[in-house]
Amino acid sequence: MRRKPRGRLFFAGPGPTNIPDSVLHATAHVTVDFNDPEFLRVFQHCVIGLTRILRTTRATELFLYTASGHGAWEATLANLLSPGDTVLMLESGYFSDAWSGMARAFGLEVQTVAADWRRGVDLGDVTAALRADRGQNIRAVCAVHNETSTGVLLPMAELRAAIDAAQHPALLLADTISSLASMDFRMDDWGVDAVVGASQKGLMLPTGFSFTAVSKKGMAAQQRAMLPRRYFDWSEMLQRTHRSFMGTVPTSFFFGLQESLRLLEEEGLENVLARHARLAEAVRRAVDAWRGNAGPEILCEDPARRSNSVTSVLLPAGHDAEAVRRTAMERFHVALGGGLGKLHRKVFRIGHLGDLNEPMVLGTLGAVEMSLRLNRVPHARGGVDAAMAFLTDGQEPG
Ligand code: PLP
Numbered sequence: 325m326r327r328k329p330r331g332r333l334f335f336a337g338p339g340p341t342n343i344p345d346s347v348l349h350a351t352a353h354v355t356v357d358f359n360d361p362e363f364l365r366v367f368q369h370c371v372i373g374l375t376r377i378l379r380t381t382r383a384t385e386l387f388l389y390t391a392s393g394h395g396a397w398e399a400t401l402a403n404l405l406s407p408g409d410t411v412l413m414l415e416s417g418y419f420s421d422a423w424s425g426m427a428r429a430f431g432l433e434v435q436t437v438a439a440d441w442r443r444g445v446d447l448g449d450v451t452a453a454l455r456a457d458r459g460q461n462i463r464a465v466c467a468v469h470n471e472t473s474t475g476v477l478l479p480m481a482e483l484r485a486a487i488d489a490a491q492h493p494a495l496l497l498a499d500t501i502s503s504l505a506s507m508d509f510r511m512d513d514w515g516v517d518a519v520v521g522a523s524q525k526g527l528m529l530p531t532g533f534s535f536t537a538v539s540k541k542g543m544a545a546q547q548r549a550m551l552p553r554r555y556f557d558w559s560e561m562l563q564r565t566h567r568s569f570m571g572t573v574p575t576s577f578f579f580g581l582q583e584s585l586r587l588l589e590e591e592g593l594e595n596v597l598a599r600h601a602r603l604a605e606a607v608r609r610a611v612d613a614w615r616g617n618a619g620p621e622i623l624c625e626d627p628a629r630r631s632n633s634v635t636s637v638l639l640p641a642g643h644d645a646e647a648v649r650r651t652a653m654e655r656f657h658v659a660l661g662g663g664l665g666k667l668h669r670k671v672f673r674i675g676h677l678g679d680l681n682e683p684m685v686l687g688t689l690g691a692v693e694m695s696l697r698l699n700r701v702p703h704a705r706g707g708v709d710a711a712m713a714f715l716t717d718g719q720e721p722g
Contacts, residue, residue: 329657336688337661338472338634339502339525341678343580344587347528351580358573359565367566370578373585377504377593378519378537380511385543387558388535388568393501393522396534397423398430399556400497400518404542406550407431409463412453412494414483415439418473418664419499423466430551435462441667442625444476447486454490463545464495464517470503473664475636475673476624477507480514495545501525501534505588506600506633506677517542523577526633528584528678533577535568587679597632603676603685604632606711610689611637614696616704623671633677634661637692638670640702645672648695655698656691682715 335342356363371386378384389395405411410433413424424434437453439445454462465487470477480498487496495517500509504519505526511519519537523529538546538558546558554560555570566573588596608622608630615621623636639645645663649672652658661673674692676685689708696703 329655331657334656334658334684334687334691336675336684337659338673338675338677340531341525341528341675342680342684343528343530344584344679346587347580347583350583351530351576353576353579356575358575363575363578364565366578366582367573370581370585371568373581373589374521374535375537377585377588378511378521379509379513380537382512382539384511385538385558385562386535386568387538387561388533388566389556390532390569390571390574391534392524392531393499393520393534394422394426395556396520396522396536397426397499399553399558400520400536401427401430401432402549402551402553402556403536403546403558404495404497404518404549405430405432405463406548408433410435410457410461412437412450412462412465414445414450414465414467414478415441416444416468416471416474416476416478417441418667419471419501420466420468421665423468423499427466433461441471441474441476442623444471444474444478444626444629447479447482450483450486451490454487454492454494457492460493462492462494464497466497466499468499469509470500470507470631470633472502472634473636473667473673474623475631475634476626477503477629477631479629480509480516484514495542502631502633502677505593505596507631508597511537511539515539517545523581526677527581528587529577529580533574599680600632600677602715603680603682604630604635606682606685606714607635607674607676607689609710609714610693610707611635613705613707613710614693614703617702619703620696620701623667633675635674635676636663636667636671637674639672643699643701644669647699648672648692648701651695651698652691656694658688658691660688660692686711
């Protein structure tokens with residue numbers, strides 16, 4: 325049996341992500357009564373902090389669930405729609421497919437705006453689909469802001485403009501699970517009616533809680549929506565002290581969230597986003613260097629849509645991304661993300677979001693470059709150098 329590599333596990337998947345030590349310590353809190361006034365203050369502080377990260381000041385309701393992101397997807401569909409309603413799903417990759425599957429399971433009609441997974445949707449196709457819907461059967465447009473399987477970002481401001489151009493009243497539902505607190509997201513400015521988020525990525529927390537932020541228009545739609553729901557029923561939740569959660573509130577998460585929000589605010593959201601942009605570009609420079617000699621390449625073909633939280637790396641035909649991933653884990657103790665759905669074995673994914681800095685990224689890139697060599701995947705050397713050059717050229721030492 326192979327010995328476990330020594331040294332700290334470098335977790336370089338696109339979520340869950342690394343949890344800062346201070347957040348880990350904060351979650352290790354003794355049990356408290358979730359109705360205790362002191363805990364309610366912590367909870368309220370977290371709700372306000374989350375709305376700041378969502379960049380919403382309007383009368384947005386925030387519903388939280390003890391569930392991973394799938395739970396928030398389900399809650400959002402079940403509260404906003406009725407059996408037989410049509411949703412317009414913007415294809416982006418594995419996660420838009422999975423959200424579609426869930427919508428169908430709930431008896432919704434799913435109309436898909438098809439897209440190449442290497443580029444994401446053409447926004448003109450979104451306007452065209454909405455214009456063609458003369459009976460206004462489409463109740464919601466579902467968009468994955470950052471498709472974690474491909475590393476392709478959907479420009480939300482342009483999506484808003486594309487919907488407005490069709491003068492269609494559909495709700496806009498956005499999944500920000502792998503973009504929130506890593507890339508710019510503006511609920512109010514972009515007129516998003518329901519935002520789905522989860523704990524284990526940019527918020528740097530363990531997996532297990534997720535949420536939906538809902539606009540006034542969304543709350544009005546909820547009054548009419550007829551899909552069955554109970555655990556996730558927002559009307560039930562509004563009756564409760566926390567205006568959220570059915571059942572026991574997972575208090576330890578909120579001690580952790582209080583600390584992760586403190587860290588994000590101490591750094592400043594703009595600086596957090598800039599750090600993600602810088603580290604993502606370093607990763608892209610490395611992959612672009614490896615691309616020489618017919619090597620691996622960035623899956624996303626549109627430079628303007630490249631994600632700052634994850635890069636999917638496409639291997640040359642005939643080479644197995646899982647073998648590279650296995651070597652990275654078994655030899656170097658570096659965990660990369662695997663290819664999902666039809667990308668299985670074709671890509672591996674480098675996550676660059678959350679509690680991350682330059683040496684962590686360079687360590688990961690070094691392990692990837694060595695794993696490419698060991699697996700005899702053609703590539704040009706010098707990916708780590710290219711990343712270091714990007715991170716230092718023209719910079720001051722301080
Ligand atoms: N949506 C996106 C964009 C994701 O990246 C994920 C998970 O990685 C999900 C939805 C599903 O979330 P969860 O795995 O927390 O259920």
